[in-house]
Amino acid sequence: MRTVVGLMSGTSMDGIDAALLRTDGIARVEPLAFVTIPYEDGFRAALRGVLGGKGPVEAVERALTDAHADAVRRLLDEAGVAADAVDLIGFHGHTIHHAPEQRRTWQIGDGPRLAAATGIAVVNDFRSADVAAGGQGAPLVPLFHRALADSLPRPIGILNIGGVANVSWIGAAGDGGGAVVACDTGPGNALVDDWVLRHGGGRFDAGGALAASGTVDGAALAALLDHPYFDRPTPKSLDRDAFDPSPVAALSPANGAATLTAFTAETVARIVPHLPAPPVRWLVCGGGRHNATLMGMLAERLGVPVAAVETAGWDGDALEAQAFGYLAVRSRLGLPLSEPATTGVTAPITGGRFHPVAA
Ligand SMILES: Nc1ncnc2c1ncn2[C@@H]1O[C@H](COP(=O)(O)OP(=O)(O)OP(=O)(O)O)[C@@H](O)[C@H]1O
Numbered sequence: 328m329r330t331v332v333g334l335m336s337g338t339s340m341d342g343i344d345a346a347l348l349r350t351d352g353i354a355r356v357e358p359l360a361f362v363t364i365p366y367e368d369g370f371r372a373a374l375r376g377v378l379g380g381k382g383p384v385e386a387v388e389r390a391l392t393d394a395h396a397d398a399v400r401r402l403l404d405e406a407g408v409a410a411d412a413v414d415l416i417g418f419h420g421h422t423i424h425h426a427p428e429q430r431r432t433w434q435i436g437d438g439p440r441l442a443a444a445t446g447i448a449v450v451n452d453f454r455s456a457d458v459a460a461g462g463q464g465a466p467l468v469p470l471f472h473r474a475l476a477d478s479l480p481r482p483i484g485i486l487n488i489g490g491v492a493n494v495s496w497i498g499a500a501g502d503g504g505g506a507v508v509a510c511d512t513g514p515g516n517a518l519v520d521d522w523v524l525r526h527g528g529g530r531f532d533a534g535g536a537l538a539a540s541g542t543v544d545g546a547a548l549a550a551l552l553d554h555p556y557f558d559r560p561t562p563k564s565l566d567r568d569a570f571d572p573s574p575v576a577a578l579s580p581a582n583g584a585a586t587l588t589a590f591t592a593e594t595v596a597r598i599v600p601h602l603p604a605p606p607v608r609w610l611v612c613g614g615g616r617h618n619a620t621l622m623g624m625l626a627e628r629l630g631v632p633v634a635a636v637e638t639a640g641w642d643g644d645a646l647e648a649q650a651f652g653y654l655a656v657r658s659r660l661g662l663p664l665s666e667p668a669t670t671g672v673t674a675p676i677t678g679g680r681f682h683p684v685a686a
């Protein structure tokens with residue numbers, strides 16, 4: 328067992344999730360502490376400005392890395408754990424460009440700088456090896472989900488609704504320890520977040536209240552769904568801004584929110600025929616599980632129980648950060664981070680780049 332910190336800066340750009348856990352990188356996971364450090368509006372704008380790899384990437388990368396070092400200090404202070412009791416940091420960084428078909432994925436985050444600032448060895452750059460080997464480079468949380476889901480009824484769908492939404496389908500226990508099939512399903516909250524921000528309603532649709540007050544526009548929803556991504560078989564992955572929200576542009580704030588929320592729910596439902604068998608149950612993590620309107624739309628469309636991962640005793644805000652702590656340990660052990668059915672890579676492959684603390 329190792330004591331590790333996992334750090335995630337997700338596509339919704341809300342801030343840094345930092346988790347402390349003990350894990351063997353295989354079957355054992357013991358969460359210890361978790362904090363979220365929201366980004367300041369100014370930094371969020373700077374981050375948005377380098378999406379796509381444009382603008383002052385190096386300066387933003389340094390600031391992002393320093394913000395992660397602060398997050399580690401805050402996490403360890405809160406947990407009452409000294410830095411020298413931590414073996415490793417798994418540092419996802421922030422995705423500013425993702426184009427696996429061009430064998431390109433780019434997460435900013437300076438590993439040596441974070442190791443120097445914290446005095447803890449770092450693993451970063453989790454996605455490049457998979458993409459270089461022909462994989463999608465995402466999603467990478469499925470092997471962690473499988474470790475957690477060991478005792479749950481299966482097949483199960485574990486759905487993460489962040490800026491982008493992704494599913495891990497985990498098969499029955501007899502099935503070689505549980506086969507995993509994964510992909511990004513479509514948009515998560517990013518389109519709704521952008522819509523709400525543009526209409527002066529804050530950074531997101533709290534509780535899904537705005538969407539609940541509107542009506543789904545069938546024609547706009549059909550136009551949004553008219554995209555080749557949804558017919559593509561798994562595995563497949565998305566960049567944050569893969570979808571064009573212009574079909575809702577002329578709608579009222581409430582109807583636009585309702586339609587974009589339905590778009591997320593509908594695209595999750597459309598993944599079911601691509602899975603080996605329909606899940607008997609769905610567990611939802613990521614910020615989208617706080618959106619009651621979205622959760623209701625999902626339950627309606629999926630027709631089986633849909634609940635937040637808290638019903639299984641997990642922390643739905645912490646899971647991604649925990650996953651990158653777990654994957655950092657797997658990286659050090661040379662174990663796979665991805666498999667053909669999770670990213671489309673030709674064979675199970677490890678990944679990550681190790682940065683020891685300089686002597
Ligand atoms: N109370 C709430 N009501 C509705 N939506 C919420 C609430 N709290 C959070 N969210 C949504 O969750 C989002 C953040 O989710 P999360 O932190 O899981 O995303 P992320 O990790 O940045 O993204 P990704 O998983 O794509 O990398 C917010 O942008 C918002 O849309």
Ligand SMILES: CC(=O)N[C@H]1[C@@H]2OC[C@@H](O2)[C@@H](O)[C@@H]1O[C@H](C)C(=O)O
Pocket residue numbers: 337338422425432464465466467468469489490491492493511564565647
């Ligand atoms: C390229 C990239 O950063 N993808 C993220 C993004 O956010 C959600 C979804 O799209 C998922 O594919 C992935 O993150 C999670 C943590 C993953 O790799 O499993």
